[in-house]
Amino acid sequence: MKIFTMGFTQKSAEQFFGLISKNRIELLIDVRLNNQSQLAGFTKGRDLDFFLKELCNCRYEHNITFAPTKEILNDYKKQQISWQDYVIQYNALIEERNVKKIFLEKYVEFNTILLLCSEVTAEYCHRRLLAEKLEQSIAGIEVVHL
Numbered sequence: 001m002k003i004f005t006m007g008f009t010q011k012s013a014e015q016f017f018g019l020i021s022k023n024r025i026e027l028l029i030d031v032r033l034n035n036q037s038q039l040a041g042f043t044k045g046r047d048l049d050f051f052l053k054e055l056c057n058c059r060y061e062h063n064i065t066f067a068p069t070k071e072i073l074n075d076y077k078k079q080q081i082s083w084q085d086y087v088i089q090y091n092a093l094i095e096e097r098n099v100k101k102i103f104l105e106k107y108v109e110f111n112t113i114l115l116l117c118s119e120v121t122a123e124y125c126h127r128r129l130l131a132e133k134l135e136q137s138i139a140g141i142e143v144v145h146l
Contacts, residue, residue: 033067
């Protein structure tokens with residue numbers, strides 16, 4: 001199984017949906033806490049579900065089990081915690097939520113999955129941390145950051 005990660009920020013709809021089609025993504029898991037923001041543009045929940053089906057033959061799911069809590073996210077954004085502290089808190093959270101078990105129960109039928117968030121790059125984004133956790137704990141997973 002390949003797990004791709006991507007942020008939508010600084011991508012046009014053409015680039016965004018082009019990457020999904022090119023990589024034959026079967027399922028996009030939206031790992032954002034909030035998928036309804038006005039800033040989300042073409043990636044607002046209901047719109048994204050429609051576009052993915054119509055343009056890419058791709059399923060959509062918004063799963064906040066994989067998102068950070070509002071508190072962790074706000075503390076990091078307000079610089080009340082460092083990136084290192086964010087990593088520690090988020091990794092503890094996904095361990096507590098048993099994301100490996102959830103992932104295995106819900107998504108093993110898919111060969112190509114995309115974890116979507118908003119950050120331009122994966123370097124300072126929870127989608128990278130999630131993908132790395134899944135890669136380390138589930139045999140046969142390869143991670144690709146788009």
